[in-house]
Amino acid sequence: MDRHDDGSQTAVAQPVTDNPSDVRERRVDEERALEARRREEFGGLNLGADFFGWLVAVAVTLLLTGIIGAILTGVNSSVSITQDEAERSAGTIGIVSAILLLVVLMIGYYFGGYVAGRMSRFDGGRQGLGVWLIGLVVTALVVVVGLIFGNEYDVFRRVDLPSMPIPTDTATAGGLITLAAVVLGTLLAATVGGKAGQRYHRKVDRVVV
Structure with missing residues (x-):
């Protein structure tokens, strides 16, 4: 309080300080609102x-197929994981x-899903789904082309690309089981890979906040 010459006193306003918990709550609300706007603009597939991500899925599949094939050849195993073997296994399990x-x-x-989720800030599960859908569409197109124009246009048979093998004999119980398991x-x-890839961005967000 300030004292005047006439003896009166005037109260001096004290600075108002925000409660730390209120400051944190406002900051969290602002971050959530900003995150919602970002998701609205950049979310989705x-x-x-x-x-x-699909290219990575194909590359990893080819790499592992080659490694396993080399190992099986080295031990003189008759097991194969090529497209033809997948189709035979569909009927005989x-x-x-x-x-x-x-x-x-x-x-x-x-x-593949992990790479797509890591490249995208939002919706890692959806990015994994997108990778899977691209693989399904490409496989369906290649199969249709092979059925229409013959086996010489069947890419899966020519380059052993088992990215999403679909047995030709799906009428048997074994074919249905194999197809369902693969799909x-x-x-x-x-989907799980996409969610795992998105976790990187969540970690960064927690550090920033």
Whole structure:
């Protein structure tokens, strides 16, 4: 308080300080609002990231297929994980070949989904789904071209590209089981990989906040 010459006193206003908890709450609310605007503008499927994720999935699949094939050849094993073997296994349930093929594909699509999720800030699960959808569409197109123009145009047979093998004999129980396992397994792996890739951005956000 200030004292005047006449003896009266005048109260001096004290600076108002915000409660630290209120400051934190406002900051969190602002960050959430900003995150919502960013998600609205940049969220959803990122086709560019999904395409590059699919390329990674194919590359990893080919790499693992070559490594496993070399190992099996070295031990004189008759097991194969090529497209032809996948189709034969569809009818006879070749357990070893089917499991190897499924594991290789799931690993490939996991890494593909991870790359797509890492490249995109939002919706990692959707990016993994996008990778899987691109693989499904490409496979369907190649299969249709092969059916229309003959086996010489079947890319999967020519380069052993088992990115999403679909057995030609799907009428049998074995074919349906193999097809369902491949479709669901790769979908799950790509989605989980996309979510794992997105975690990098969440870690950065926590540090910034």
